[in-house]
Amino acid sequence: MSSKAMAEVKLHGTWASPFSQRVIWALKLKGIDYEYIEEDLANKSELLLSYNPVHKKIPVLVHGGKPIAESLVILEYIEETWPEAHPLLPHDAYDRANARFWVKVVSEENRALFLSYFGGTGEEQEKAAKDFLQRLKVIEEHGLGDKKFFGGDEINLVDICCGWLAYFFPVMEQVAGIKLLEPTTLPRLYEWAENFKDVPVIRENLPDLAKLKTHLSRNRERLLATATANNS
Structure with a gap:
């Protein structure tokens, strides 16, 4: 070793x-x-x-x-x-660059929009939800495509960075009161989320659902309280 x-x-x-x-x-x-x-x-x-x-x-x-x-x-x-065990990036230089591009898209470019969706109310939240749904459709169409995972048959770095959409996001949807990741609206991304959660390593390393919902509910309450204070 x-x-x-x-x-x-x-x-x-x-x-x-x-x-x-x-x-x-x-x-x-x-x-x-x-x-x-x-x-x-x-x-x-x-x-x-x-x-x-x-x-x-x-x-x-x-x-x-x-x-x-x-x-x-x-x-x-x-x-x-540790490159040998379960490679997270492709060997081909172009494919590696493409994977890093999608990591950037899913990890950085949607943060402000998502916060408006999760921590907003009324028209502001509805607009943010609509815009965020369009972003998710772009990720589904151009990033995931018809593949089982972003990495093809095995999960890779992009899947890991998108992983919050599979488990954390559905709880956030419940708390925010607007559901986006549905079989009717994002069928391929929804199926990806189910496949991702079914991978044993992922399934065995997820936080408690009820505890997570309580935690996120408190976070949303704090965001709403801060927004109210700033607007008063």
Whole structure:
């Protein structure tokens, strides 16, 4: 076994974070043993703050005593450090570039729009929901296409980054009161979500549904309260 594999791996995260969850999925898919440290985001550990002094956020992966912050950076690091087991990126340079493009689309470009959908009300929320649905249709048509997974027959980096849509998003839909990911509106993306959740490594590493719903309900209440305070 190489020194890279033998070096101690730790992950600082929090159970309700899809960003922590995507790192857990990657580690599990590659069969990497690690220690998980649950962080209280209201009272962050001194260790976490020292590991990520810039953003002071989770997740942080610590490998051989060296910290790596930001989930996308961590995922790339995991792939480069342990490339043999369940590759997360294609071997072909063009296909790798294409995968990274879709990772960027699903991970970064929709955040503000999604927050308006999840934390909004009335016409603002309805407009955001309509716009977000169109974004999801673009991802379905041009990113997923007719494939079982974004990675083809096996889940890859794009699937992992989209994974929150399969589990976290349906709970968010319940809390927000507007459903978007339905068989009638996004049939291929809906089927992908069901297939993704059915992968044993994914299915066995999902947060408790009822606990997640309570957590997200509180988050929405806070967002609504903040919006009300800002508009008063």
